[in-house]
Amino acid sequence: MANSELVPFGELSNELALVEEVEPPGLPGSNPTLALQHMEAALVRADLECPDVLSAEQFRRLRYLLSFARLTVFEPGAAGPGGTRGRGDVTVGGEISGFRSRVIDALYNPLRGRTSAQERLDAAKAVLANFAEDVEYERSLLLERHGNDFSAAELDTELGYKTYVAVLGGGGGAGYVYLGGMQRMLAAGLPPAYMLTNSFGAIVGSVMARVLPVPIEDYVAWAKTVTYRGVLAPARTRRRHGLNGLFSLQFDEFAKEMFTREDGEPMRMTDLAIPYETVVAGVRKQSFDRLPGQFHPSHFTMMGVRALEHLKLGYAPGVVNRLWQVAAFIDSRVVKPIVLGGDDLTADFNVVDAASFSSAIPGILHHESSDPRMWGLLDQLLVEKDVAALVDGGAASNVPIELAWKRIQDGRLGTRNACFIGWDCFHPQWNPRHLWLQPITQALQLQMVRNAPFADRVIRFSPTLSPVTLAAAPEAIDRAIEWGNASVESSVPFVQRLTEPVWWQGDQPPQVDRTPTRISAPLQPMTTILDGARRAAEYVPRVTRVRRRVAAVGERIRRSQ
Numbered sequence: 378m379a380n381s382e383l384v385p386f387g388e389l390s391n392e393l394a395l396v397e398e399v400e401p402p403g404l405p406g407s408n409p410t411l412a413l414q415h416m417e418a419a420l421v422r423a424d425l426e427c428p429d430v431l432s433a434e435q436f437r438r439l440r441y442l443l444s445f446a447r448l449t450v451f452e453p454g455a456a457g458p459g460g461t462r463g464r465g466d467v468t469v470g471g472e473i474s475g476f477r478s479r480v481i482d483a484l485y486n487p488l489r490g491r492t493s494a495q496e497r498l499d500a501a502k503a504v505l506a507n508f509a510e511d512v513e514y515e516r517s518l519l520l521e522r523h524g525n526d527f528s529a530a531e532l533d534t535e536l537g538y539k540t541y542v543a544v545l546g547g548g549g550g551a552g553y554v555y556l557g558g559m560q561r562m563l564a565a566g567l568p569p570a571y572m573l574t575n576s577f578g579a580i581v582g583s584v585m586a587r588v589l590p591v592p593i594e595d596y597v598a599w600a601k602t603v604t605y606r607g608v609l610a611p612a613r614t615r616r617r618h619g620l621n622g623l624f625s626l627q628f629d630e631f632a633k634e635m636f637t638r639e640d641g642e643p644m645r646m647t648d649l650a651i652p653y654e655t656v657v658a659g660v661r662k663q664s665f666d667r668l669p670g671q672f673h674p675s676h677f678t679m680m681g682v683r684a685l686e687h688l689k690l691g692y693a694p695g696v697v698n699r700l701w702q703v704a705a706f707i708d709s710r711v712v713k714p715i716v717l718g719g720d721d722l723t724a725d726f727n728v729v730d731a732a733s734f735s736s737a738i739p740g741i742l743h744h745e746s747s748d749p750r751m752w753g754l755l756d757q758l759l760v761e762k763d764v765a766a767l768v769d770g771g772a773a774s775n776v777p778i779e780l781a782w783k784r785i786q787d788g789r790l791g792t793r794n795a796c797f798i799g800w801d802c803f804h805p806q807w808n809p810r811h812l813w814l815q816p817i818t819q820a821l822q823l824q825m826v827r828n829a830p831f832a833d834r835v836i837r838f839s840p841t842l843s844p845v846t847l848a849a850a851p852e853a854i855d856r857a858i859e860w861g862n863a864s865v866e867s868s869v870p871f872v873q874r875l876t877e878p879v880w881w882q883g884d885q886p887p888q889v890d891r892t893p894t895r896i897s898a899p900l901q902p903m904t905t906i907l908d909g910a911r912r913a914a915e916y917v918p919r920v921t922r923v924r925r926r927v928a929a930v931g932e933r934i935r936r937s938q
Contacts, residue, residue, distance in 0.1 A: 400489070400830055401830055404830075405481045409477060409478075410447055410449060410786070411782075411830070411831065412481060412485060412489075413443050413446055413477075413480070413481065414833065415489060416443055416481075416484055416488045416489060417440055417443045417444065417875070418796070418833040418834070419488045419497065420436075420443070420488055420498075421871060421874050421875045422494070423488075423494035423495075423497045423498050424436055424874065425871060426494040427494045427495050430494075430495060430499065431498055431501075431502060435505060437879040438881060439501055439502075439505055441512070441536055441537065441879045441880060441881045442480060442484075442505065442512055443480065444536040444537070444539075444794060444879070445476075445512060445515070445516070445536050446473070446476060446477045446480035446481070447477075447793075448469060448535070448536065449468070449469065449470030450466050450468045450469065450793065451466065451467065451791065451792060451793050452465060452466050452467070452788065452791030452792070453527035453531040453532075453535070454527075454531055455535075455790060455792045456531075456534045456538045456540075456791070456792035456794060457534040457538040457887070457889040458889050459889065460790075460791060460792065466788060466791075467523060467526045467527060469519060469523065472518075472519065473515055473519065476511065479508075479511070480508070483504045483507070483508070484501060487501050488500075488501060512881060516881070519532065530887050530888070533880055533886075534887045534889055535793075536794065536879075537878045537880050537886050538878055538886070538887075538889075539794045539875060540570035540790060540792060540794065540795045540796070541568075541569050541570055541795070541796055541798065541872060541876050542571045542573070542781055542785060542795045543562075543569035543571075543572050543582075543798055543800060544572070544574070544778045544781045544798065544799045544800060544832070545572060545573075545574040545575065545581060545800045546576070546578050546771070546775045546776030546799065546800055546801050546802065547576020547577050547578055547579075547735075547736070547769065547775050547803060548577055548771075548801075548803030548841070548844050549576070549577055549738075549803070549844035549845060549847060550577070550842045550843055550845060550847050550849055551577070551803050551838070551841035551842055551843070552578055552580070552802050552803075553841070553858075554802055554838040554842070554857045554860050554864060555577075555578060555581045555802065555838075555861060556596070556597055556857065556858050556861060557858035557859060557860060557861020557864070557865075558800060558838065558861040558862070558864060558865040559593060559861075560593050560597070560858060560861070560862060561862045561866065562865060563591055565873060567872055567873065567876070568589065568590075568591060569585075569651060570652070570790065570795070571651070571652045571653075571654075571781075571784075571785070571789060571790055572585070572651060572652070572653045572654070573654050573656065573716070573777055573780060573781040574653070574654070574732075574735065575655060575656045575735055575769075575771055575774065575775060575776070575777055576735055576736050576770055576771045576775070577736060577802075578802075579655040579731070579735035579736055579770070580732050582653055582732075583636075583653060583655070583729075583731070584596050584599075584632075585651065586649040586650060586652075586653035587636070587649060587650065587900070588650045588900060589650040589651065591651075592903055595903040595907065597858065599635065600854055601851040601854055602907075602911055602913070603847075603848045603849070605847065605848045607627070607631045607848070607914060608627050608847065609624040609625065609626065609627060609742075609847070609848075610624065610625040611624065611625065612743065613625045613743055613745060616743065616745065617745055617752070617755070618755040618756075618766065618767055619734065619743050619744045619745050619766055619767055620660060620737065620740070620767075620768050621740075621743050622737070622739070622742050622743035623740070623742075624741065624743065625742075625743050625745075626733055626736065626737055626742040626743060626744040628732065628733045628736065629727075629729035629730060629744070629746070629747060630747075632729050633729070634901060634909050634910070635906055636728050637901065638899060639899035639901065640899070643729065644727065644728045644729075645724070645727060645728065646717070646725070646731060647724050647725070648728070652790065653718065653728075654716050654717060654718035654719050654784065654789075655716075655718065655732060655735040656714050656716055656717070656735060656770035656773060656780060657714075657715050657731075657767045657768065657770045658706065658712035658714060658715070658739075658767070658768050658772040658773035659712060659713050659715045659759075659762050659764030659765075659766070659773075660711065660712055660739075660764055660767075661710070661711060661712065661713060661763070661764060661765070662763060662764065662765045664710065665764075665765035666765075703739055703740065703741070703817055704817050704820050706739045706768065707771075707772050707820045707824070709773075712768070712773045713764065713773060714770065714774050714780060715762055715764070715770075716780060717734070717735070718731065719784060719789075722754060722757060722758060722761070725754060726751065727746070727748055727750075730744070730746045730748065730751055734767040734768075735769065737769050738768070738771075739768040739769060739772060742769075744767075771803075771821065774828065775801075775821045775824055775825075776824070776825065776835070777828065778797055778799045778831045779827060779831045781797055781831070796872065796875045796876060797831060797833050798834050798835075798836065798872060799829070799832040799834070799836065800836055800838065801825070801835055801836065801838065802838040802841050803841075804821075804822060804837050804839075805819060805822060806818075806840070806841075814844065833875060834868055834871060834872075836864060836865055837864075838861060838864040839860075841857065842856075842857050
């Protein structure tokens with residue numbers, strides 16, 4: 378198995394999906410907030426390409442100008458390191474609408490036109506001089522009107538500190554590259570401030586969000602203990618909230634120790650150190666009622682038992698056919714996106730259940746919560762969303778950048794000043810061994826037409842492991858980590874530059890003297906978790922397992938006598 382896993386799915390590539398290629402026409406008029414976001418990203422790209430055109434002061438003032446023009450609503454005190462919540466939003470967008478229009482009129486064409494980086498920066502520098510008095514006037518007027526709502530430092534902190542939002546898409550075993558991507562970003566001092574995830578990205582994201590600082594090397598070691606029999610079981614005969622499939626997904630059992638608090642309770646979404654949400658696809662009731670007979674539980678029971686025997690060899694009877702049928706779910710008439718963690722109801726979900734439902738590939742992986750506390754919450758969710766089942770979020774939005782953008786604009790973090798980096802490991806890649814996946818990857822790329830414009834950058838990871846490699850061998854994971862590191866390398870300077878603090882006056886950014894208040898729930902030490910995971914991953918012959926069970930039963934009988 379190890380050798381086949383090491384064959385890359387796709388080829389080495391430095392390709393980046395830049396937003397410039399997918400910006401909708403008429404954006405400044407239809408969505409000025411997004412247009413200004415694109416303008417700032419274009420400024421940063423140009424400055425990285427031609428670093429000697431603008432002085433440090435000119436660069437940060439241009440970014441401050443664009444950030445100020447983008448301001449519509451924010452929660453004072455929420456932005457910057459250790460931001461705090463609870464004061465509520467203040468709306469200022471209408472008060473600076475004229476200023477916003479003038480900035481867009483003056484800078485949109487220079488920054489977004491078909492010009493070279495040198496030309497963009499020269500044009501932007503010329504415009505900046507004309508806005509110096511304008512910025513100071515609008516800023517002082519805003520502070521005068523809202524003196525009881527926020528201070529000058531709080532306004533400048535909102536405008537000057539940009540948070541990094543990571544959007545991790547799905548892709549099965551291809552997503553192991555995310556471990557390398559996270560490793561590289563963390564080494565560069567770039568932990569995400571918020572993650573919206575999906576499918577395999579939900580698995581990786583939930584682990585990364587668990588505690589700060591992120592113990593990435595421990596998580597890599599834990600990932601190497603994954604086995605097929607540890608995360609998959611034969612098909613369930615009953616369903617309640619999921620959709621029947623070839624296998625029962627057992628991630629909640631495999632990761633139980635990882636996501637158990639010190640008090641013995643399962644970690645909930647609100648316990649995570651990094652704000653984390655994940656997307657599931659809700660199967661619309663009318664579509665569920667018309668599902669063909671092969672999605673009924675009796676069809677899967679024996680097929681899943683046979684398939685499980687072969688899955689560790691890299692193939693399984695029926696799995697390929699099932700994956701072909703997944704494309705039928707990638708349709709807004711069949712499913713709707715649901716963000717778990719985005720409201721009071723789902724914020725109380727167990728982390729393992731949220732990640733598992735997001736990873737439940739329709740017709741292949743079936744998840745049901747084993748926690749009775751969750752059953753009522755899930756019943757209520759199905760009723761509120763008017764859906765019949767929860768499946769892999771990729772069917773609704775595989776790299777949900779638009780949803781992440783809307784969550785930030787709706788106040789998920791309080792601050793609205795964020796950069797959005799999409800992580801895509803499941804895009805069309807040339808590999809003759811996996812041509813059968815092309816219909817699925819092509820269908821998912823149609824989703825990207827809608828999602829990509831909301832990103833500052835989309836990182837397209839290549840190469841990756843095969844998407845069907847759900848439990849990769851340690852050497853395959855090492856290779857995937859190398860590929861992940863390489864895939865994000867060229868994006869690191871961009872994210873660093875885009876998240877550098879900026880200010881208008883003085884010689885340093887707004888000083889934020891706070892103690893971070895968000896901490897994770899008390900958890901078990903990683904050494905204990907790793908020891909247990911390694912023991913569980915050890916192969917034990919069937920005859921030995923039977924003998925142990927017989928001995929355990931005998932011991933219980935003797936104790937009861």
